[in-house]
Every structure is written in structure tokens, then in C-alpha cells.
Amino acid sequence: MATEPNIAGLDIAGARFLPGLLSVHEQIELAGEIAAIMAEAPLFRPRMPRNGRPFSVSMTNCGALGWVSDESGYRYQSHHPVTGRCWPALPGRLAALWQRVTGLAALPEACLVNYYDGHARMGLHQDRDEADFRAPVLSLSLGDSALFRIGGTARGGPTRSVTLASGDGLVLEGASRLAFHGIDRIRAGSSRLLPQGGRINLTLRRVTPLPDDGG
Numbered sequence: 001m002a003t004e005p006n007i008a009g010l011d012i013a014g015a016r017f018l019p020g021l022l023s024v025h026e027q028i029e030l031a032g033e034i035a036a037i038m039a040e041a042p043l044f045r046p047r048m049p050r051n052g053r054p055f056s057v058s059m060t061n062c063g064a065l066g067w068v069s070d071e072s073g074y075r076y077q078s079h080h081p082v083t084g085r086c087w088p089a090l091p092g093r094l095a096a097l098w099q100r101v102t103g104l105a106a107l108p109e110a111c112l113v114n115y116y117d118g119h120a121r122m123g124l125h126q127d128r129d130e131a132d133f134r135a136p137v138l139s140l141s142l143g144d145s146a147l148f149r150i151g152g153t154a155r156g157g158p159t160r161s162v163t164l165a166s167g168d169g170l171v172l173e174g175a176s177r178l179a180f181h182g183i184d185r186i187r188a189g190s191s192r193l194l195p196q197g198g199r200i201n202l203t204l205r206r207v208t209p210l211p212d213d214g215g
């Protein structure tokens with residue numbers, strides 16, 4: 001029976017690595033759309049809930065809801081924490097890609113835009129601020145390559161690494177929906193897609209429960 005291959009033998013049911021999901025042309029067009037989003041909703045520096053320490057990535061969002069983090073905690077909200085404005089709309093191509101890759105009719109409500117300069121990283125964490133883990137997380141990479149690490153659903157378990165290059169997609173669904181994951185490092189200068197260099201990761205998510213039929 002043909003099944004989608006998991007990441008290099010990862011024993012995590014459901015993590016789907018989709019290298020080259022976006023063509024070079026699609027990457028250029030998407031990078032232009034994200035630049036317009038960043039002009040409207042500037043990158044901000046999130047802070048850790050307990051100690052207020054700044055993340056090394058900066059972020060913004062598009063879609064109805066955006067993920068933010070500061071001393072009040074992790075949460076989704078409808079407005080930018082600095083400008084107070086609503087987030088820019090989700091580009092139509094991302095909605096269409098989500099439906100094609102996930103098979104869900106229910107559209108993503110949030111698209112987190114993470115920007116990594118050459119020194120940024122992201123510690124191992126679970127994505128668990130959403131109401132319904134039946135909906136997968138779709139991640140897209142643009143610009144410099146990154147060393148991505150993924151483990152199981154328990155902190156401290158074994159992990160595997162995979163390089164995420166510009167245009168690659170990754171879907172966390174099923175048992176991998178709550179897998180610990182993070183970015184160990186950026187290979188600075190490995191892509192010329194972004195004029196400013198660095199890496200953009202887009203994470204598309206449902207935030208509220210899926211409709212009763214599973215979406």
C-alpha cells in the first residue's frame with residue numbers, strides 16, 4: 001500500500017516532508033506577497049511569557065488571527081501587538097495550497113510569519129495553542145536553508161534532523177501534530193531569494209475547532 005514517506009525514517013506517524021513543494025516562480029511570487037504583508041504589519045520581536053526575554057526570531061502574521069507571545073503568555077489575537085491594526089489578509093495562494101496539501105475545506109485562520117537572520121534559532125516546542133489538533137500544521141520555507149529538528153510528543157525523547165530549503169513544505173498531522181520541533185541553525189547565505197537575506201518560515205494553522213464534519 002502506498003503511503004506518504006515520513007521524514008527519513010522518523011517513527012512519528014504523520015509528519016510529511018514535501019521537498020520542493022513550491023516552484024522557484026511560486027517562491028518569488030510568495031516572497032513578494034510576504035514583503036507586502038511585512039510592510040503593512042511590521043515584524044515585531046516576541047518575548048517569552050515568564051521572563052520577558054526576546055525571541056531571536058522576529059515575527060508577524062497574516063490571516064484572521066495571529067500568534068503572539070509576551071509577558072501575558074502565548075495567544076492568538078486579531079490585531080498586531082504594536083500597530084493595533086488587524087492582520088493583513090491571507091494570500092489566496094496560501095489558502096489554495098492549504099486545501100490541496102491538507103485535503104481540508106476549512107481554511108487556515110492564522111499564518112505566522114517567522115523571520116530568521118543568520119543567528120536566529122528556535123528551541124524545541126510543541127504547537128498547542130490551537131483548539132483542535134485534528135487540523136494539521138502546514139509549514140513553508142523561503143530563503144536560507146535551516147536545520148530543523150523534530151522529536152516525539154514527549155520532551156527529551158530522541159530527535160531527527162532535516163534540512164528545510166527554500167520551497168520545502170512540512171506537514172505536522174496525526175501523531176506528529178504535537179511533536180516537539182525547532183530550528184537549530186540557519187545556513188546564512190545559502191539562498192538569494194530574499195533581498196535582505198535570512199529565512200522566512202510560514203506556519204498555517206486552524207485556531208478554532210473544525211466543523212463537526214471534520215472540515
Ligand code: SIN
Pocket residue numbers: 114122139148164181182183201203
Ligand atoms: C515554528 O515552529 O514556529 C517554526 C518552524 C520553522 O521555522 O521551520
Ligand code: FE2
Pocket residue numbers: 125126127181
Ligand atoms: Fe512550531
